[in-house]
Amino acid sequence: MSERLIERQRKLLDYLTSAEAIFDGLPPADPALAGFNGMRLRLEARFSFGKRIDKIRALLPLTFTLLGESRDGILRDFSASCPPGSLARIDNTVEFCEFLRARGESLVPAQPWLSDVAACEVAFARVRVGIDRHSVPEPPAGTPRLALNVVLLRCRYNVAAFFEAGPGAPAPERRETLLAVKSPTSASQPRVFALSKGAYEFLNGLAEARPLSQDFAGPEFAALRGELVACGLIEIGT
Amino acid sequence: MTKPDIGIGYRHALDAWTRKNLTRFDTLEVIVDHCFHGNPARRDGIFQLAREIPIVAHGIGLSIGTDVPLDISYVDEVARAIERLGASAYSEHLAFTRVPGRDLMNLMPLPRTIAVAEAIVAKVRAIRAVLPVPFLLENIAYVFEWPEPEMDEASFLNLVLAESGAGLLLDIENVRLNARNHRLDAAGFIDWLPPGSVQQVHLAGGAAVTEPFLDAPFHADSHSHPVSDEALDLLARVLARHKPTHIILERDTRLSETDEILADIAAIRSRIAGAGDIAT
Numbered sequence: 001m002s003e004r005l006i007e008r009q010r011k012l013l014d015y016l017t018s019a020e021a022i023f024d025g026l027p028p029a030d031p032a033l034a035g036f037n038g039m040r041l042r043l044e045a046r047f048s049f050g051k052r053i054d055k056i057r058a059l060l061p062l063t064f065t066l067l068g069e070s071r072d073g074i075l076r077d078f079s080a081s082c083p084p085g086s087l088a089r090i091d092n093t094v095e096f097c098e099f100l101r102a103r104g105e106s107l108v109p110a111q112p113w114l115s116d117v118a119a120c121e122v123a124f125a126r127v128r129v130g131i132d133r134h135s136v137p138e139p140p141a142g143t144p145r146l147a148l149n150v151v152l153l154r155c156r157y158n159v160a161a162f163f164e165a166g167p168g169a170p171a172p173e174r175r176e177t178l179l180a181v182k183s184p185t186s187a188s189q190p191r192v193f194a195l196s197k198g199a200y201e202f203l204n205g206l207a208e209a210r211p212l213s214q215d216f217a218g219p220e221f222a223a224l225r226g227e228l229v230a231c232g233l234i235e236i237g238t
Numbered sequence: 239m240t241k242p243d244i245g246i247g248y249r250h251a252l253d254a255w256t257r258k259n260l261t262r263f264d265t266l267e268v269i270v271d272h273c274f275h276g277n278p279a280r281r282d283g284i285f286q287l288a289r290e291i292p293i294v295a296h297g298i299g300l301s302i303g304t305d306v307p308l309d310i311s312y313v314d315e316v317a318r319a320i321e322r323l324g325a326s327a328y329s330e331h332l333a334f335t336r337v338p339g340r341d342l343m344n345l346m347p348l349p350r351t352i353a354v355a356e357a358i359v360a361k362v363r364a365i366r367a368v369l370p371v372p373f374l375l376e377n378i379a380y381v382f383e384w385p386e387p388e389m390d391e392a393s394f395l396n397l398v399l400a401e402s403g404a405g406l407l408l409d410i411e412n413v414r415l416n417a418r419n420h421r422l423d424a425a426g427f428i429d430w431l432p433p434g435s436v437q438q439v440h441l442a443g444g445a446a447v448t449e450p451f452l453d454a455p456f457h458a459d460s461h462s463h464p465v466s467d468e469a470l471d472l473l474a475r476v477l478a479r480h481k482p483t484h485i486i487l488e489r490d491t492r493l494s495e496t497d498e499i500l501a502d503i504a505a506i507r508s509r510i511a512g513a514g515d516i517a518t
Contacts, residue, residue: 006305010337035385044381048344129277
């Protein structure tokens, strides 16, 4: 009895998304794929991978510039370890960002800050996409929540110089850097706020809907809270 | 004679330009998936646009050819968006793009067999039962073919359309590219379609791709360049035997070349005028 179509389709996509098809042009080994034109399958594999990488590159332009000559090897590893599971640009980009973070120190040449640059660019993309306010219930009156158009970042490196001076900026120093990225409604460029540890912990608690600790109950906290409201990083239910 | 409505596929990157030039088009084709995924502000912008110009809906997320049950919740979502858009029709590709857990992001052909045709027909009937507007299937440009087909592409397409009641969105550029890449007869393909079956038309301009492992350039459906004279000649051939209600120009790259888009629209209008009342 012949194999079900879905099984053949699954095997075809396994092959078309493999590094062997995309980069090496090896013919499919699975007998279920006998009879296909190998050159054309290779072309399909390269087209679709190119489309996926174009989507990611569109959201991570600085990251891709910094990848430089190591790009091909990294993309090959990415294709091998993260086959595409979604059509969405942001999903593929987040996947690439997580791949870079997992690689971390083992990237060659060493660019351990690269995943932080990518995380910043993903945050910019996320706040540009925004959230449909109608799909999220309002917080109870007087209750704070992280503003809907804010993304928090905990970076291991301070990569600001790359965004300010471009890819030629000197290698950043290793220093935990806590950021909030916010998309203002009337400008195209997201705004980035450097946060104190206390502000970050407070905002992160809101993001994770954790009960507020006693640390955030004192009068000095009232000033911080007022500042965060003024910056538009938190919203208070009315 | 009823002239077809001429328009472009709406692309967000050309939003401001499209709004400024709206009077140059009779219609816009909207990617219906963008009405329920992605940026909420962009979604609102699309629905706002739909109040200013007639819309047809085009889908990219159905993957009707994946051999799994139809995702009826997706179709319901499409139906809601169509209703909100006031779209007069909804089209999708006769293709598959994914299997559960893996998405190629590219349109791939189906095995041209009776069994596959029957599976597609059943899905189309289910879709038509939910949709408030006509449903159309579009022929794709394909890179490879499945081995041992039971029929040629035009026969497969005709069989699915006849049995399912779907209309045909004929992508003329795809016909032209397939003819070049697979050594087929584009005019013969068009002549094989039953008269009157083409309800909408897509036009676009592709580009040749070279790879070291290819023995000849491959002509890709890149939606990147002006519509070729060859495609416009095929349009005239289509208009001689069909009465499409909409002709849509697709453009996805080199979007800054808006003069090319307007020139393409003018060329299409000219071909329609030249077709006189042949298509009535």
